Amino acid sequence: MTQTHENQPHLTQPVDEQSARALSEKGLRLALVDTTDDAAFDEWLHADSRGFLGGRDSAEALTESRELLRDRRTTAVYDDVIPSSASPVGTVNSWVAPLTVPGGATVPAWAISSVTVAPTHRRRGVATALLGSELRVAHALGVPVAILTVSESVIYGRWGFGPATFATEWRVDTKRVRWTGPATVGRLSFTDPADYREDGNAVLDRVMAGRAGEIAMTPYLAERLMGPRKGMPEAEKYRLVRYDSPAGEPEGFVSYLAKDTDDFTKHTIEVNYLAAATDEALTALWRFLLELDLVAQVHVTTRGLDEPLPYLVSDIRGARVTGVEDHLWVRILDVPAALTTRRYEHDGELVLDVADDLGFTGGRYRLTVSGGQATVETTTDDPDVSLTVNALGSVYLGHDAARGLSVAGKVTGDAAALDRLFRTATPPRLSTWF
Ligand SMILES: CC(C)(COP(=O)(O)OP(=O)(O)OC[C@H]1O[C@@H](n2cnc3c(N)ncnc32)[C@H](O)[C@@H]1OP(=O)(O)O)[C@@H](O)C(=O)NCCC(=O)NCCS
The missing domain is CATH 3.30.1050.10 (SCP2 sterol-binding domain)
Structure with missing residues (x-):
């Protein structure tokens, strides 16, 4: 794939001088990574994975990541003195994501991801330089808000971010609850990501446009929601079920995998993603999950605070919220x-x-x-x-x-x-x- 920088000022804007200076005073170098240079990009991808305690990606997984992440502004910090100096000691990437706001319009949002600092270089101000640089570049380009999702909620307040959406985690005891929701309509069928991509993207576009706080998909994010990324554990176990309306319109899907327990009649379903562009899709997909045979529990994360599940089952306490967490953090720049x-x-x-x-x-x-x-x-x-x-x-x-x-x-x-x-x-x- 060739990279075109046309109409993508986030890719061409030079590194932030203030952060470059601050890092240079510590003997470190701030640089943009050329994502068409596979070797340099692979080092960056490895460093990013290491930062989140992940393993070294396989060649197949790296190829996929390169394809899907090339269009992000990709920034690294290098320590040129150390022998492994091609490997960054700091990483961040960013792109301009349309963020849905109340009323349905979108605001351009500077989406920041992959913030990592090598544990060998922690607490020397590397993240401070990276975050300052991201915010100044976004501001210079006239992007009015910056957004991120966070590994730890204690990190980003110091740069002016506040938690703006909260996500719920659910565990449903499917041996205990009965479906008491409305009669479900439409058609459910198994599919796979390669066949479903176009319809799945259309569903995701509707889901993301339909609620304040959601962001427009990128190919990377959409791939992750419809199926496993290459090299993910138990990738072969993922299942994808599509929902089409009675008129045949694609309106939702669920991507999930079944986890074994020591009782074959009591598997746990881990939902990778549930997408529903309409209430009919939402109820049909929930019902499908709750009525699966050989299953005792359904586990779902990143649902809204207003998930209607308690109203769809016979026993509210059989469908428990097991976590409520800050999710999207917003930093107003304008x-x-x-x-x-x-x-x-x-x-x-x-x-x-x-x-x-x-x-x-x-x-x-x-x-x-x-x-x-x-x-x-x-x-x-x-x-x-x-x-x-x-x-x-x-x-x-x-x-x-x-x-x-x-x-x-x-x-x-x-x-x-x-x-x-x-x-x-x-x-x-x-x-x-x-
Ligand atoms: C989070 C992380 C990027 C911080 O990098 P860093 O270079 O050590 O951070 P800095 O030295 O710039 O620290 C800036 C400030 O934030 C604080 N801080 C940074 N990470 C923190 C954490 N995890 N918990 C609490 N405070 C933290 C520092 O103590 C420092 O505070 P001070 O300004 O009051 O002295 C790094 O620890 C890391 O890579 N963690 C693992 C990956 C991760 O969780 N990334 C965040 C993804 S959302």
């Missing part, structure tokens, strides 16, 4: 651009005083919402609400965070008015990792 892209469910006016330690978008703004549409202007008027840029990120997609942030002292002033304006009836959700 308050007016971010706030005017989303829609609001109530009209109103607020003067917001936003504190941004990194200096990207702090200031005082009058937000006026009329007919659900916002205008934002800078003002010197007294604020109604003072908050950190992290807190603004946390309420931006409609999540129910204003009251908690007010109790914690991270929002001061009229938190109820902030809540009324920003919160949405349907909670935001991100159903994938990136």
Whole structure:
């Protein structure tokens, strides 16, 4: 595959001078990786995998990763003094992802992934240089928000990110619950990723456009949701079931694998991804999972806070939420651009005083919402609400965070008015990792 940089300024923007200088003072070198140079890219991919405690990828897996990840801005930190200097000691990649916001529009979001620092070089400010560089490059390109999903929730607050969507994990005791949901319609059938790719992508596009917090798919993400990546453990066990409406329209799928237990009648189903563009698809796919023979438990992650499962089964406690976790973190880089892209469910006016330690978008703004549409202007008027840029990120997609942030002292002033304006009836959700 040849790489074209046309209309992809995220690939051509040079490395950030400030971070390059800071690293150079520590004897380290910040560089963009040429993702058409297979050897250099493979070293970067190995370092990324090592950072997350993974193994060395097979040649087949590397080929797939190179194909699917070439279009990301791929940054490395090198320690040129060490013998294995071709292997980065720091990694990050990024791309501009359309992020669905309340009302259904999308805002360009600087999606950051693969943040790793070699354990031999930890806590020397490498991640600080990488994150600073990502945010400054995004800001210089006029991208109004940055987003990431995180391995640990303690890391990213210092760079102005706030948790903006929460994800639920479910364990369903399928020997205990009975389906009490509506009659299910449509057609279910087994397929495989190669045959299903086009329809699956169309389903994913609808799912991602349908909820604030979801991001547009890239080929890499879509491949992961429809089936296992090459070289993943138990790849041969993955199954893909498609749902088509009574009219034959592709509207959903579930990708899953069955795990053995010591009782053959009690397998556990690990759901890789459940995609449902309509309620009919959602109910049909849930019912399929809950009624599988030789299965005792269904385990699903990254569902929304409003997953309707308890209303679809005979015994609510047989379908337990076993985890609720912060999932998508949002960092606002341009308050007016971010706030005017989303829609609001109530009209109103607020003067917001936003504190941004990194200096990207702090200031005082009058937000006026009329007919659900916002205008934002800078003002010197007294604020109604003072908050950190992290807190603004946390309420931006409609999540129910204003009251908690007010109790914690991270929002001061009229938190109820902030809540009324920003919160949405349907909670935001991100159903994938990136
Ligand atoms: C997380 C990680 C990238 C941090 O890299 P690093 O270069 O050691 O971080 P820095 O030296 O720039 O540290 C910056 C600050 O964050 C803190 N910090 C960094 N990682 C932290 C962690 N995991 N837990 C708590 N604090 C952390 C540091 O203590 C430091 O705090 P200070 O500024 O108050 O001194 C690195 O530990 C790593 O690769 N972890 C494994 C992979 C991973 O989890 N990546 C994150 C993916 S979302």
